[in-house]
Amino acid sequence: MTADRPALRLAGVSRTYGTPPNPVHALRAVELSLAAGTFTAVMGPSGSGKSTLLHCAAGLDEPTSGQVLLDGTPLTHGSETAMTKFRRTRVGFVFQQFNLLPTLTVWQNTTLPLRLAGREIDRAFVHEVLERTGLGDRLRHRPDELSGGQQQRVAIARALVTRPSLIFADEPTGALDTATAREILGLLAESVHTMGQTVVMVTHDPVAAAYADSVVFLADGRIVDRLHRPSAQAVAELMTLLGDRRRPRAVGE
Numbered sequence: 284m285t286a287d288r289p290a291l292r293l294a295g296v297s298r299t300y301g302t303p304p305n306p307v308h309a310l311r312a313v314e315l316s317l318a319a320g321t322f323t324a325v326m327g328p329s330g331s332g333k334s335t336l337l338h339c340a341a342g343l344d345e346p347t348s349g350q351v352l353l354d355g356t357p358l359t360h361g362s363e364t365a366m367t368k369f370r371r372t373r374v375g376f377v378f379q380q381f382n383l384l385p386t387l388t389v390w391q392n393t394t395l396p397l398r399l400a401g402r403e404i405d406r407a408f409v410h411e412v413l414e415r416t417g418l419g420d421r422l423r424h425r426p427d428e429l430s431g432g433q434q435q436r437v438a439i440a441r442a443l444v445t446r447p448s449l450i451f452a453d454e455p456t457g458a459l460d461t462a463t464a465r466e467i468l469g470l471l472a473e474s475v476h477t478m479g480q481t482v483v484m485v486t487h488d489p490v491a492a493a494y495a496d497s498v499v500f501l502a503d504g505r506i507v508d509r510l511h512r513p514s515a516q517a518v519a520e521l522m523t524l525l526g527d528r529r530r531p532r533a534v535g536e
C-alpha cells in the first residue's frame with residue numbers, strides 16, 4: 284500500500300437512479316483517491332450523494348459508469364455471494380444504530396464477521412482490539428447491558444477484527460451524546476493513527492468532521508472542495524456556503 288496505490292480510488296464514478304426523462308444524478312464523474320492509513324470525512328448538503336458514494340465504494344451499490352479500486356484492484360460486481368464475501372473480508376462498517384445482535388455477547392458480536400467468513404479467530408488480536416476499544420472488561424456483556432457509546436465501541440471492534448482495507452462509518456456518532464461522540468471519534472482517529480486503518484466517515488456534524496485528516500465536500504453529486512486538517516469552524520462555514528438546509532451544530536455543541 285503505497286501513495287501511488289491508494290487504499291480507495293474512485294475513477295470517474297457516476298451513479299444515476301431512475302430512467303429518462305427523470306434521471307437522478309446522485310454521483311457525477313467523481314474522482315477521489317484516499318491514501319492508506321488516513322481518516323476522511325465526507326460532508327455535503329442533504330441529497331448531495333454522500334450515501335451513494337459510500338455505498339458504491341463499499342460494493343453495496345454499483346456505479347452506472349466509472350470504477351472503484353480497493354488497494355489498486357478494481358471492484359467488479361459478481362454474484363451476491365461474491366459481493367457478500369468481498370464485504371465481509373475487505374471492508375468494515377460502523378452505522379449510526381450500532382447494528383449489534385442483541386443475543387450475542389461483546390466477544391461474539393466482535394468475532395461474528397470472522398465466523399461468518401469461516402476465518403480462523405486470532406484470539407490474541409481480538410483481545411488486543413477489544414482492549415484498545417476499551418471493552419477488555421466487558422467481553423461477556425450483551426448489548427442491552429452496555430451504554431450507547433460502549434455499543435458503538437463494539438461495532439468499531441467488530442469492524443477492526445477483520446483487518447479490512449477500509450472502514451466505512453455512516454453517521455457513527457448520530458445517536459450519541461456530545462461527550463460520548465467525542466470518545467468515539469477519538470477512537471476512530473486512534474485506529475487510523477496507531478493501527479494504520481483507513482477510515483471514511485459520512486457525517487453532517489462539523490465537529491465530527493474536524494477529527495478527520497481531511498474533509499471531502501459533495502454538492503449535487505460532485506466533489507466541490509476538500510479541506511486538510513480543518514477546524515470545525517471552517518467546515519461549518521463551508522457547509523453554510525454549500526447551502527446545507529440542516530441547522531449546523533454550533534461548534535462544541
Ligand SMILES: Nc1ncnc2c1ncn2[C@@H]1O[C@H](COP(=O)(O)OP(=O)(O)OP(=O)(O)O)[C@@H](O)[C@H]1O
Pocket residue numbers: 300301307308309327328329330331332333334335336
Ligand atoms: N434508490 C434510489 N432511487 C432513486 N433515487 C435515489 C436513490 N438513492 C438515492 N437517490 C437520490 O440520489 C440523490 C443522492 O442521495 P444520497 O442518499 O446519496 O444523498 P445524501 O447526501 O446521503 O443525503 P442525506 O444527507 O439526506 O442522507 C438524492 O437526490 C436521492 O434522492
